[in-house]
Amino acid sequence: MRHLILFVAVLLAALTSAQSQPQLNLMPMPASVQAGAGQLPITQSFSASVNGAHDASLDAAVRRFTAQLSRQTGIPFRPKPGAPPTLTIHADRGREAVQKLGEDESYQLVVSDSGAQLTAATTLGALHGLQTFLQLVTITPTGFAAPAVSIKDQPRFPWRGMLIDVSRHFIPIDVLKRNLDGMAAVKMNVLHWHLSDDQGFRAESKKFPKLAGMGSDGQFYTQDEIRDFIAYAHDRGIRIVPEFDMPGHSRSWFLGYPELSSGSGPYTLEGGGMDPIMDPTREETYKFLEKFIGEMAKLFPDAYFHIGGDEVDGKQWDANPKIQAFIHAHGMKNNQDLQAYFNQRLQKILAKNHKTMVGWDEILHPDLEKTIVVQSWRGQESLATAAQKGYSGLLSFGYYLDLMWPAARHYSVEPMSGAAAALTAEQKSLILGGESCQWAEWVTPENIDSHIWPRNAAIAERLWSPQDVTDVGSMYRRLNAISLDLEWVGLAHRSARERMLHRMAGTADITALRVLADVVEPVKDYNRWRDEQGPIDFHAPLTRMIDAAYPESDTARHFGDLVQALAQSGYKDQASEVQIRSWLTLWRDNDTKLNPLLQQSSLLQEDMTISQNLSAVSAAGLQALDYLVKAQTAPEGWKTQQLALIEQAKGRSADLLLMVAAPIQQLVEASAGSTTQN
């Protein structure tokens, strides 16, 4: 009998827990999560209080946290004076004045139905715990609440960064700030600020005012703005690592200081001719860089300093007899040796300024000291090679957001896979983490958020969460939740598309346009670049459908899942069938509604073909569905015709891809019995 009572009690507890415990929409997934029973209601009496170590950034973070929670829930908090706080926050000690790589970021968060305790070794860890609490709060049948839970969490990698290129298109500080808020929400801790490149030099130098003055279109960050921005990032637990790309990708330097280049100039930001690179053979170059780096080293307090070093094509070096003479005179074999010489000189300057050098793959050279950090755009192999030689590394291969990959593809890129998996423990510890990269050839301040978010959150999880957190379905479910959260943070990754569709449509209703936008994606990788069209005009408007469309179509993914589910049921699952039919009908009928609008707008005329394709393939899909559910076999001739149609529709149109063509193709193939589905 006692056993029975116990059994019933356990059963009841389990039921209660299962009933009251909503799915946790945490991203990145914490290292350890234990569900409790019940939930903590979030009401007007909510308050948070710090009872351990204080510092300015924690106090500011608690104020932001409270404001954010109030905004998300719409509840204006009015805690009763003297009442115990709902959430107590205890950090054992403060954080470093300049955030350090490897600082303790761990925290524990215990939520019960009567209150919550956040504890951390440092105030930096407490910042992360506050973000987790925000993600826990959801609307329930009885009001807003955080489920009872016990979380122990710390990052897997100490360097979880994002690169933002502000050279190709200038991104104003306020847009960068809201992206810092997004990074903080997903516990990323490094913004790699790509401040100079061929197309623009974006940081003010007081010693060399012509760098930004002539090397930009007038849009750059003043030193005051930079200091304010660094403080803003620090408040959010984010380091700012500046990059000044040298000796290549440096045309913008030469408008004001052509003597730094290996050619004769004059140079324009628009370019043309050979890619100009710095002249590493002149002592004046190093005198310049010594002064410049000295100035920047003071402006940017972080211990790391990125010197770029990528894609030095060396044509200007080849074409300059003096440089070639220098190479031979110093017993160098080739341009790579010259770049290594340049990097060694740079490294000495950086060391004098107490900075650790970071650079891209290409800087790896046996002549360089082991203190440097190599950022790999080439892959885990390259990273492993560096680690074997004793160099620290960061992975960016696979994390290029501008390539328009789906979140799942980024998510599957594991820093410790491939050659890296075979490293010793000591070598593995040299792999510090990774960075997503937002190169800015095709973004503006208007649409950059949607190029970064929500996909960046999947990369943030890869770098924070345990290696075995890999379930793609769970990732997408949580990504949807975090995407909604991020709009409360102030990001415009969803709202910007709406505005851009309205711009294209004028005063017309955009319902049918949204239907089309929901099923297309931009072309992938570097396929938007078309060499035959000449160099990119970085001042052209980015106002086409490809600029407004999300990099990843949720609708197409859901539709694909439905088609899978139907196939797996042997085409018997009625619920899937009804939904598939409803989508296909909507799409089949959409072009008739949309076409008049497309004709009326110069920005939409190019989308007429893809709109027609959507209707055509959907009609084929509906026919296929009829064959399938009636268990008939579609005629071979019909199938051949439809597959040709679909094949054509899968091709690029207006630089867009029609993402529902592939699952419809699957239906058509199955309806003719030509593929095995079950």
Added chain:
Amino acid sequence: MRHLILFVAVLLAALTSAQSQPQLNLMPMPASVQAGAGQLPITQSFSASVNGAHDASLDAAVRRFTAQLSRQTGIPFRPKPGAPPTLTIHADRGREAVQKLGEDESYQLVVSDSGAQLTAATTLGALHGLQTFLQLVTITPTGFAAPAVSIKDQPRFPWRGMLIDVSRHFIPIDVLKRNLDGMAAVKMNVLHWHLSDDQGFRAESKKFPKLAGMGSDGQFYTQDEIRDFIAYAHDRGIRIVPEFDMPGHSRSWFLGYPELSSGSGPYTLEGGGMDPIMDPTREETYKFLEKFIGEMAKLFPDAYFHIGGDEVDGKQWDANPKIQAFIHAHGMKNNQDLQAYFNQRLQKILAKNHKTMVGWDEILHPDLEKTIVVQSWRGQESLATAAQKGYSGLLSFGYYLDLMWPAARHYSVEPMSGAAAALTAEQKSLILGGESCQWAEWVTPENIDSHIWPRNAAIAERLWSPQDVTDVGSMYRRLNAISLDLEWVGLAHRSARERMLHRMAGTADITALRVLADVVEPVKDYNRWRDEQGPIDFHAPLTRMIDAAYPESDTARHFGDLVQALAQSGYKDQASEVQIRSWLTLWRDNDTKLNPLLQQSSLLQEDMTISQNLSAVSAAGLQALDYLVKAQTAPEGWKTQQLALIEQAKGRSADLLLMVAAPIQQLVEASAGSTTQN
């Protein structure tokens, strides 16, 4: 033959004009618009240049205009150096340093296919012309363009205002600023800032710091913020008229200064007991007000100063023997006489500070000088009475945005109608214009934009455009366009609803929720106030569907129009029928999709009934439609049953009204042949 050629030429010109001339989405409609032939392309080479009188506000306005045009079109402008400007702006003279009532606001705008000229007597008029230009630009099949047009424009009334109450709910400066941008877009020129009321005193007084310090929840505007805000408004051609409501609506004053009141206190912002009012019998009251008004008169440079004066219930006066003794001792008949005495004293103080007194209807009293301005919440009758007595007036009756009326109802309120129509020309000139009013019992910074916009634009047109501009269909078409424009200005009247629906829905898809939200409206007039629930808690969350829903349902209006069109066709118009059927089917099926979500959210559970009602009445509508198109007569019993259902669905539910119930009722009635439709 010459005649024939001429005829053909005219015909061709007319055709060209008709083809290339899109409908002009101007609001307010200018005094005179003449369409030309062709259009002015807006390309990257666009530039605007001032060649007449300059002043800081015009230069700033041109910069804002250019940025706004760039944002709307997505085109980063890169005019060729030395090329002639696309738009030249010429003002004969600058504007007043402090904007004056009746300053010349006229402008002319001529757009041809090769350029545009804006001319104005003053730089103030030029500001309005820039707004008109922005409204002219639309997307066309060949790119963005402004149609060729010749516009001569000036306002009908010199005072075109909006009142915003910031006492009941504090509205931060940045939210007010974006509303100033919206006002400038529709050529409104007065913000009436209702800075104090029972529930909060929102302006810093350095002489009496306890006014805002104790008379608010800590949320108020500092004097620096106020000065900055006034400059911001001036830059946009908007005067700021402050209101400090006296002697009633003044509880917030008494928390810090109870001696000003006619009762004994102590007072709290939450209230309770009698409505406290100032004591006009003590000389100390006037000493206080002299110092206070002296300070505020310097802070607010406008020539007008609003002293409120409304709704003095006088109970505290009745209850105070000293005050009653004062009334008798001074030969006054009643409390009204005492208020007039108070107002006379106030007026003297204001006159000393070179301010003209403005107050609500109740201040009208034969003892007051003719210089004052009476703002009428009572109606045109009251306004006419004042004008006959020689008082200037402003109409606010009919323009209360918080009453949730449709735009058309506000639009039909004509200041010169009724008794005002019979006034002499001289008396008519005393009617200065009007003001829309946004009282803030039920708004937060989050949803205030959607309570004001786009409906406020219809009021702006009533006050700016010629009296004969009254076509409601045209108004709604243009209102839709201006509503989209206003989101580019930075207002959140559309985007806020989306966010609020997401808050209510958690991570669930909101498609079905949007379907419901699109067909409901908040209850009208003062029907949200429910005395039986006690006083309003001004700190409660405003996060229900009634808070998110637009005040006016465009969907319901369009649906009503479709039902009218079908009726007028004798139920034969297939196009209308198809659309009606499509809407009704969507709505009938919506509750099944939506109900699980409604159950899961504490904020949505109250909407289960109205969601069921929508489905039920739509099912009835579909049946009625079948009877009608088949020219059958519905059985009487069925009709009775359905009408009862609809009647019940028309009632208030969760403080919402189901706006499609009435047109569906019309279908049901017609299907039974009980009403004549044709």
